[in-house]
Amino acid sequence: MRVPVSWLKEYTDLPEGTTARELAARLIALGLEVETVEAVGADITGPIYVGRVLEIEELTGFKKPIRYCRVDVGAANGTGQPQNIICGARNFAEGDLVVVALPGSELPGGFAIGARKTYGRVSEGMICSASELALWEDHAGIIVLPEGSAAPGDDAYALLGLREDVLDIAVTPDRGYALSVRGVAREAAAAYGTAFRDPADIAVEGTPGGGYPASVADPAVCDRYVLRGVSGFDPEAPTPLWMKRRLALTGVRSISLAVDITNYVLMELGQPLHAWDRDAVRGPIEVRLARAGEQLETLDHVKRTLDPDDIVIADESGPINVAGVMGGLATEIGLGSTNVLIEAAHFAETHIARASRRHQLSSESSRRFERGVDSALQVAAATRAVRLLAELGGGAVDPGYTHIDTTAPRAAIAIAADHPGRVAGVDYPRERVAERLAQVGCAVEADGDTLRVVPPTWRPDLTDPNDLAEEVIRLEGYAGIPSIAPRARAGHGLTPAQRLRRTVGRKLAATGFAEVMAYPFVGVRDFDTLQVPADDPRRTALKLANPLNDDEPLLRTTLLPGLLKALVRNVGRGFGDLALYEIGPVFLPRPGASGRAPMPAVDRGPTAEELAELEAALPEQPRRVAAVMAGHRDLPGWWGAGRAATWADAVETAREVARLANTELTVRAAQYAPWHPGRCAALFVADGEGGERLVGHAGELHPRVVAAHGLPERTVAVELDLDAVGAAGAPVRAPAVSGYPVALQDVALVVADSVPAADVERALREGAGELLEDVRLFDVYTGAQVGEGRRSLAYALRFRAADRTLKTEEITAARDAAVAAAAERTGAVLRG
Amino acid sequence: MSAPNNSYDPVEVTPLSPDEVARMRDDALAAIAAAADLEQLKAARLAHAGDRSPLALANREIGALPPAARAEAGKRVGGARRDIGEALKRRQAELEEERDARVLVEEAVDVTLPTRRSTPGGRHPVTTVAERMADIFVAMGFDVAEGPEVEAEWFNFDALNFLPDHPARTMQDTFFVEGPSGGDSRMVLRTHTSPVQVRALVERELPVYVVAPGTTYRTDELDATHTPVFHQLEGLVVDEGITMGHLRGAIDAFVDGMFGSGLRTRFRPSYFPFTEPSAEVDMECFVCRGASVGDPANPCRTCSSEGWIELGGCGIVNPRVLTAAGVDTARYSGWAFGLGVERSLMFANGVADMHDMVEGDVRFTAAFGMEI
């Protein structure tokens, strides 16, 4: 809402010398977010005066007709002699009053006016147009002032309001009343404790009746409806300059006097009005909900199909307005409209809000109706409008008027007198509380320690004791709220899952991974480029109804698309050796979920069943950790060649994460997109019930995936369900640390290529028994010596007992048992 | 070896004569002194102190002397051998030192050579700054609460007193999840972390003291100052006798911990459906402390010479929210706040363009390292 300060000052007398900035600061302290204080016209300086055109000499021989004018500017030029001024406009005649910028003045845009030679004459200034003075957009020519409105030599600054401070206020959705000069002036009066003169305080002569016939079919959608008319209006009467100026300052374009007046009253009082050509309305008016199939061509020349939820104004021909949103084209006020019918109504907020969204029509009217309009304002606003119509456009106010009123008086809110103080933490005297509530327009009645408060009609937002508390506290000043040091209490610290997330992030970052926070939006194409099969559950993703990008309407079911895109971006920026990670949720629709969340009541807490239903409707959102690596894992340098990242780095990253969670991964070969079918590990944790749970995959990406993304060759990736890995972690029990000597034994076992090393190791561990401290695979050999299709795995076994030095025979027996177990389970043969 | 002969005159045993022993010693000392390196010294040791050295051989003759002469001869030979041993030790030390000095110098390297062998890593500053913000409250005894990013509208709006069709709800630029056959799912990408308030109240025993850092979504296009995916830190206290004073105290403690002590804070009345009364909270600019206001010669980039920096929104929990979460409003009241994480990075760490936060460029992330 843009509020010219001079307009606001009509309704309250601010202290002498109050600047617009001070006023803004006071309003901000009260809760009106003044975003800017614009000093309109501050760039206009120097002598600008009213002049009368005495004589016009038409100059010819130029590309366009030019006038050389003698203009009387009174004593403004110091000589009393007429100024000679060249002018290209033609919309004026001798004797007209105009606005003259004398030499030495400067107009917006740094346009300095001087006496200069042009078109063969000396021009001593300029006759101004509205655009040149930045008053409003007008290309019709120069300003011609109405006769009698001023005299030559009058100061144009005051006359036209060339300089004006305008407050631009971002009005919060609860304060619909502040979308008017009236509402902001009321706040300003409260801020300064000055008297407020309500512009809606209009004496309405006569009693309702005899107006245009109208009925309201459903009082629930419109509880006050007022129609008032003017007859014999001059449709060509111009809008006065002061009104044009104020509308321009509030950001409204001047259209015609009748329309300008409805907009002016809208800005002044906050009441949306509609003006019809009364002669275009057919028969009685009815306010009702639209009927299925009804249509209306609105003022913007769009033919709209109406929704049964739309409130419409209808005559015998059908709907003529989408109530509160936009009027119909057929009844539009026009150049031939001499009889004008003004509507002022109070429509149900939610209907207007829904209609505005449905028709994608947000207007000055709908914005106000949505936020709540003063339900007692309609007669005053309609009266104000018809009086302006009569006064400025001729014609006469029709004697009768229509007033349908089904509003109910507002119920009192009971509030403990000390409630505002208990909310603020400040002890407000009871009288002060009552005084502050009265200041915002409430009727306050004390009843012992309770105040019975009836909020004013323009504050539909005040419904609860805390709403009233806020009014008191903001008027008393938020600055007075004390700062009470937080009470110490015993917290629980971070949860294990929260600690794990941090630990994993730190570990990865410390080992050369950079964290990425990708958007979770993906498209079908992402699954295609990842070679995800058509029936893969990952393709079952939640879809956004209104995605930012139509190609990415889905919510990720894997972290890889975002990570790979970030990888490609970094490669594109000239980086070849990269390691990236992300920790974040994926969104997995629950099989069999309804896809529609319930909407429990809000006047009580949800029941356990309702909570369960809410959770069941939501997707599973496990937090995952994923990492990708490309190029070198160990960088090359002066020390020699680097080491390229391989599938093993991806698997080890997964294992590291598991170790951080105090658990261990079981690794098995798998074939799973987007990984290389021969270089993909499926990762499992123990599920606590003797079984296993799949928690992710790691390995080298499929060459086709690498090619499709344009990734560096042999890019590797890992993705792991961090929540599941964390849940598998067990508290650590202290190990028995033996001080007895270690016994080392190396064995080389030849196995078939198809035997996973993990199986051999498991057999060795289990066969060796508890004397085995550790097993380490230190060499893998393939070649002629071990034969085709076989490989030799060399293990270092470490034996140690908790309570003694091991004897040679014990060590040998344990080693032999280990080898025997490996032989039995994996067909391993001890290499000679 | 000769047999002992008591009648034998020691003087007659030439190798044991004082002159001869002295000569052997002098020869040895000369050879030791002449040894130019450890190899030569080793040869000298073998020649003059080894098992077959003249003195060792002479020593064997002592047994052949008459008993009366043995002690003196033994003393003589022993003294010579001791002198040689000491000379060897000394020379050994000297030569080792010389060798070390030479070899270690030869082994010197350029220790200024680059040593980094791993790619530069780092945690995203949004992660680290959100943790830091949360930790300030954890230190005050708060727990860290969480909630899902795809959220039921009931949690995101209804329970927070966003009425259907109210502009406060429609103004939130919400991503809606499509429902079955294109219908309404009543699920959204949460538009703020505030639904965690309701979850915390529903799930936890009272009193509740929690903060909830998290990812939030609005349908803003990515530009220098906006991103559709951003982060907030929610705070919630519900206890008996909570006032705006407690809220202010907590905010002050946060500002103190995060930006330094002595910074003033300011509450401005505002509106949020889930708090009543509501406030926008500003803190004094920690760079210029207001000195840049009205001083065009010394502008402040951090606060745009406003003197104040917007921190976020806060207020007293609307009793309607407590009711919707099943909390007894006659007994309990609470406060809540919401702070922007990206905002904090932009003004405190000078992140100038939101693109950097979302593109995943390693240079950006690595620059922030592990902690902020």
Ligand SMILES: [Zn+2]
């Ligand atoms: Zn500053």
